[in-house]
Amino acid sequence: MMSAKKWLIVAGLGAALGLVTVGVVLVVIWRFVSQGGRPVDYSLPVYTFEQTDSTHPGYRRTTITSGTTVYVQAYEEYALRLANPDPTNAVGRTAFGGGKICAIPGQPPTDYLAVDCGSEMPAYEVFRNSQRPPFDWRTVKFQTLEVAANNSGVSSNSASGTIGLTTHKRTTDPAVIEDVLRTLREGTPTTLPSLVPVTTSNLDGVHLISDQLPGLIFSPAVYRDPAGPVYLAESLAVEFTNRTTRIHARWIVASPLFTKWVQTP
Numbered sequence: 085m086m087s088a089k090k091w092l093i094v095a096g097l098g099a100a101l102g103l104v105t106v107g108v109v110l111v112v113i114w115r116f117v118s119q120g121g122r123p124v125d126y127s128l129p130v131y132t133f134e135q136t137d138s139t140h141p142g143y144r145r146t147t148i149t150s151g152t153t154v155y156v157q158a159y160e161e162y163a164l165r166l167a168n169p170d171p172t173n174a175v176g177r178t179a180f181g182g183g184k185i186c187a188i189p190g191q192p193p194t195d196y197l198a199v200d201c202g203s204e205m206p207a208y209e210v211f212r213n214s215q216r217p218p219f220d221w222r223t224v225k226f227q228t229l230e231v232a233a234n235n236s237g238v239s240s241n242s243a244s245g246t247i248g249l250t251t252h253k254r255t256t257d258p259a260v261i262e263d264v265l266r267t268l269r270e271g272t273p274t275t276l277p278s279l280v281p282v283t284t285s286n287l288d289g290v291h292l293i294s295d296q297l298p299g300l301i302f303s304p305a306v307y308r309d310p311a312g313p314v315y316l317a318e319s320l321a322v323e324f325t326n327r328t329t330r331i332h333a334r335w336i337v338a339s340p341l342f343t344k345w346v347q348t349p
Contacts, residue, residue, distance in 0.1 A: 125174060125177070126177070126182075128174060128175065128176050128177045128185075129150045129151075129175070129176045129177070130150060130176070130177060130178075130179050131148040131149060131150045131155075131176050131177070131178055131179065131185055131199075132148065132149050132150075132178075132179045133146065133147070133148055133178065133179070133180065134146070134147045134149065135147075138158060138159055139159075140159045140332075141332065142321050142323055142330070142332025143158075143159050143162065143319075143321045143332060144321070145157070145158045145159075146158075146201075146211075147214070148176075148178070148185070148197075148199055148211060150176060153213075154213075154214040155197055155199070155211035155212060155213055155214060156211060156212055156213075156214045157199075157209055157210065157211045157212070158212075158218065159319065160212075160218035160219045160220070161209075161210050161211065161212055161218070161219055162319035162320070162321060163221075163302055163303050163304050163305075163318060163319040163320075164196075164210040164219060164300055164301070164302065164303070165210065165289070165291070165300070165301040165302075165303045166188060166198055166208055166210065166299065166300065166301070167189075167190075167293075167298075167299050167300060167301055168189060168299070169208060170206070170208075171184075171186035171187070171188060171189070171198045171208060172186065173186050173187040173189075174186050175187050175193055175197065176197070178199070178200065183199070183200035183201070183202070183206070184200045184206070185197055185198070185199050185200070186198045186199075186200075186208070188210070188299040188300065189298070189299045190298025190299030190300075191298065191299045191300065194213060195212070195213055195216055196210055196211065196212055196213070196299075196300065197210075197211050197213075198210060198211075199211050210300065219302075221265075221268075221292070221302045221318075222265075222269060224292075224294045224296050224297055224302065225294060225295075225296060226261050226265070226292040226293060226294045226302070227256060227261075227293060227294060227295060228254065228255070228256050228261075228291075228292070228293040229254070229255050229256075229257075229260060229261045229264065229290065229291070229292055229293075230253065230254045230255075230290075230291040230293070231252060231253040231254075231288055231289070231290055231291070231306065231346060232252075232288055232289045232291060253345070253346060255345065259341070260341065260342060260345050261292065263339050263341045263342050264290060264292070264304075264316065264338075264342055265292075266339075267316050267336055267337075267338055267339055267342065268304060268316060268318050268336065271316070271336035271337065272336065273334040273335060273336055274315075274335055274336065274337055275335075276307065276309070276315060276335055277309070277311070286307060286308045286309070286310065287305065287306075287307050287308075287320075287331075288305070288306050288307075288308070289303045289304075289305060289306070290303060290304050290305070290306050290316070291303050292304070304316055304317060304318050304319065304320075305317040305319070305320040305333060306338070306346065307335065308346065308347070313337060313338075313343070314337075314338040314342065314343040314346055314347070315335040315336060315337060315338060316335070316336050316338050316342070317333035317334055317335050317336065318333075318334060319333065320332070320333040321333070
């Protein structure tokens with residue numbers, strides 16, 4: 085029979101081991117939980133943010149840096165969107181807030197990364213390795229064009245939308261696709277007679293999808309004026325200052341072909 089003293093010793097050891105186990109579990113949980121409640125692996129490389137004014141008025145140039153590795157989101161990347169808006173393969177984290185930095189399915193992480201730039205909710209933006217040339221949509225052959233309506237997913241950087249339930253128009257017609265590209269490539273920027281707030285359904289994203297761009301979508305903006313005209317812009321920046329919203333874009337009048345297509349139910 086074990087004496088009462090020995091029982092107390094065994095019970096004490098058991099309690100101590102239990103506390104150690106609980107402590108280990110808490111450490112593991114804390115390791116994977118950020119201040120904002122989003123799961124974060126704190127063993128991932130840390131990237132710091134820096135933002136400066138772009139040479140394009142109204143736009144910003146944002147970089148994330150880890151050691152000597154630098155990724156950038158500049159004017160050329162504003163219109164790039166993720167085919168999957170909720171990536172899961174984390175390869176890094178932001179220094180502030182523990183936001184995830186993820187690989188983009190179909191893209192080498194040495195070329196592009198998806199960076200969570202959201203505050204309360206995740207909002208991923210596309211960043212390019214600074215050693216890689218800026219994205220040039222003029223060199224890409226697109227097979228599909230979609231228009232995402234209802235102003236879905238407009239962010240602080242550009243007009244965007246999510247491929248899915250919000251998509252109301254889709255075509256694989258090469259004539260319509262080339263018409264949009266030609267307008268963006270050769271059209272003359274103009275001043276809009278009026279522009280309603282970005283919260284309305286008149287400001288949408290045009291999604292151009294290509295086999296050459298797996299995991300990414302080129303998403304210029306389209307503005308449908310209530311008076312009838314339709315305008316296109318290579319990219320769009322939304323600036324929030326003093327409770328007001330300013331839109332920065334080089335708007336071009338769309339051709340009759342695209343105007344008819346986008347206005348036809």
